[in-house]
Amino acid sequence: MSTGGKASIASALAAARKRLQTAGIDDPLLDARLLIAEVVGFSLTDFVMKPDRPVTAEENARIAAMIERRALGEPVHRILGHREFHGLDLLLSKETLEPRPDTEVLVDTLLPALKETVSRTGSVRILDLGTGTGAICLALLKECTQASGIGSDISADALETAARNAARNGLSSRFETIRSDWFEKISGRFDIIVSNPPYIRTDIVATLDREVRNHDPMAALDGGQDGLAPYRLIAADAGRFLVENGIVGVEIGFDQRLDVSAIFASHGFSLLDAVKDYGGNDRVLTFRR
Numbered sequence: 001m002s003t004g005g006k007a008s009i010a011s012a013l014a015a016a017r018k019r020l021q022t023a024g025i026d027d028p029l030l031d032a033r034l035l036i037a038e039v040v041g042f043s044l045t046d047f048v049m050k051p052d053r054p055v056t057a058e059e060n061a062r063i064a065a066m067i068e069r070r071a072l073g074e075p076v077h078r079i080l081g082h083r084e085f086h087g088l089d090l091l092l093s094k095e096t097l098e099p100r101p102d103t104e105v106l107v108d109t110l111l112p113a114l115k116e117t118v119s120r121t122g123s124v125r126i127l128d129l130g131t132g133t134g135a136i137c138l139a140l141l142k143e144c145t146q147a148s149g150i151g152s153d154i155s156a157d158a159l160e161t162a163a164r165n166a167a168r169n170g171l172s173s174r175f176e177t178i179r180s181d182w183f184e185k186i187s188g189r190f191d192i193i194v195s196n197p198p199y200i201r202t203d204i205v206a207t208l209d210r211e212v213r214n215h216d217p218m219a220a221l222d223g224g225q226d227g228l229a230p231y232r233l234i235a236a237d238a239g240r241f242l243v244e245n246g247i248v249g250v251e252i253g254f255d256q257r258l259d260v261s262a263i264f265a266s267h268g269f270s271l272l273d274a275v276k277d278y279g280g281n282d283r284v285l286t287f288r289r
């Protein structure tokens, strides 16, 4: 890159890190490693083991292009086009929310109920409303081999991505996608209904972190005037799609525990569990009716 000598991983990494640091990126070294690793097929430990590996001109150009996108504020996983979630490698696309580590808490909270249902009935059926990348449903299917699920979404782009993610992770035979506005096209009964709906208040959306606001789809963020509209829809209809003693699990905003609990209570649901995320904020609620 800048030294005039043959480019090595070490020199490419130093240049990339410097570019991201100058651009004010939070963790320039990690992001530089992630992007370079993608281009040259490295694992993160390879940077220590093989710093002298030569970098071809073609690789260098690809690295430079990715680093430039990152310098301009595109999130690193959007550039990579995929992200790890609960042990799955998931593709992202324009109309899918980037899966967050906090959402893994929703998966972990529901797993005992899945296993309990399987031990009683031999199987368990899941409906994931607004599935996006398929993250939640696919993670549950991976952890519970007797489970099957439907991912629904209003976005055709999201459903295509979810289906590809199922195939990519060997889960296609137990996963189906349905294009639906919430429950509109859904039929049948489920043991578990799960959702990470859009829950940001419309007036707050504009103040979100630039990387979220500019790169995550609005339809996956904006929960209406008070951020609670999707919970009202889910709570109003979930009863018709749940088996007896079925469970609803939702992700919520950090300040929505009481409001969302009240909405579900008004439709006859009682709170089973309220769980915090890795940052200590309320993040997951489960209900039974």
Ligand code: GLN
Pocket: 100, 196, 197, 198, 199, 200, 208, 212, 220, 221, 222, 251
């Ligand atoms: N957790 C996301 C954020 O803070 C919001 C996701 C959602 O609305 N479901 O950007």
